[in-house]
Amino acid sequence: MQREMFEFFTTLVEKISGISYKEGKEYLIESRLNELALTLGYRNVEELYNVVKSRSDYKLINEIVDSLTTNETYFFRDQHPFDTLKNYIFPELFKKREKEKKISIWSAACSTGQEPYSIALLLHEYFQSYLKTYQIDIYATDISKKSIEKAKTGVYNQIEVNRGLPVVFLVKYFKQEGAHWKINDNLKNMVRFEILNLLEVSQKVKTKFDIIFCRYVLIYFSQETKQKVFRDLWNVLNPGGYLILGATEIAPVSFPDMEKKILGKTVCYYKKD
Numbered sequence: 001m002q003r004e005m006f007e008f009f010t011t012l013v014e015k016i017s018g019i020s021y022k023e024g025k026e027y028l029i030e031s032r033l034n035e036l037a038l039t040l041g042y043r044n045v046e047e048l049y050n051v052v053k054s055r056s057d058y059k060l061i062n063e064i065v066d067s068l069t070t071n072e073t074y075f076f077r078d079q080h081p082f083d084t085l086k087n088y089i090f091p092e093l094f095k096k097r098e099k100e101k102k103i104s105i106w107s108a109a110c111s112t113g114q115e116p117y118s119i120a121l122l123l124h125e126y127f128q129s130y131l132k133t134y135q136i137d138i139y140a141t142d143i144s145k146k147s148i149e150k151a152k153t154g155v156y157n158q159i160e161v162n163r164g165l166p167v168v169f170l171v172k173y174f175k176q177e178g179a180h181w182k183i184n185d186n187l188k189n190m191v192r193f194e195i196l197n198l199l200e201v202s203q204k205v206k207t208k209f210d211i212i213f214c215r216y217v218l219i220y221f222s223q224e225t226k227q228k229v230f231r232d233l234w235n236v237l238n239p240g241g242y243l244i245l246g247a248t249e250i251a252p253v254s255f256p257d258m259e260k261k262i263l264g265k266t267v268c269y270y271k272k273d
């Protein structure tokens with residue numbers, strides 16, 4: 001791919017999504033954009049490039065961003081954050097929110113939904129009695145329209161359900177439909193999916209959360225963008241709440257009301273009460 005074209009696309013994508021492409025990714029970008037170009041009926045990536053350059057077509061630009069996101073995810077990814085939710089965070093929060101009887105959880109950058117559905121499943125499996133008396137909101141967002149559309153269906157193929165999901169849970173919470181598995185309505189209805197760009201949190205997110213999962217997405221951003229997004233997430237975390245990043249990630253900035261707690265095997269950023 002020509003240097004000029006690579007720079008045009010990477011600058012565009014970083015401006016919109018924060019995803020920063022390092023040198024050496026030319027081949028990956030070219031192959032994904034070529035595939036998109038063909039799907040949209042263009043002859044090749046050059047033709048796509050000329051169209052995007054000549055007019056501001058937001059739908060097309062969003063398709064380009066979508067095609068360049070990495071949507072890798074699986075049920076109970078890393079396992080220990082879900083053990084930590086089960087063993088420490090949920091028991092503590094159910095006690096702390098005894099008066100309000102309301103807990104809000106946000107899976108920010110949820111990809112195709114395995115992360116928020118894992119949280120819903122865990123609540124169903126281990127905290128059933130609270131589900132009757134507490135209002136539990138699981139908000140799940142991603143910039144990728146394609147991923148959110150898939151997440152909303154709650155339908156996964158055999159490979160996807162084989163990744164991270166114990167067979168007992170598969171049998172209990174999913175129904176086989178041909179070669180696919182559909183999550184049951186009780187779990188599906190617990191999660192509210194929406195398209196949301198993490199660069200727009202301060203303008204668009206007006207509610208607060210007790211738990212925020214923001215895993216394996218800040219790794220794609222520049223240091224400056226990481227700090228901005230982390231700060232915006234921190235601002236919508238309730239006092240007494242927890243923000244959890246991917247297992248290999250660390251907070252890019254710290255605040256006076258932030259305490260790093262290690263619960264089980266998970267590093268959690270706790271907002272002091």
Ligand SMILES: C[S@@+](CC[C@H](N)C(=O)[O-])C[C@H]1O[C@@H](n2cnc3c(N)ncnc32)[C@H](O)[C@@H]1O
Nearest residue numbers: 017069071073109111143144197198215216217
């Ligand atoms: C590698 S996946 C991680 C999914 C899930 N959190 C997990 O840990 O399994 C990263 C996700 O971040 C999303 N993403 C990238 N940039 C984003 C942005 N600016 N706003 C919201 N989501 C974004 C991608 O679309 C992708 O679905």
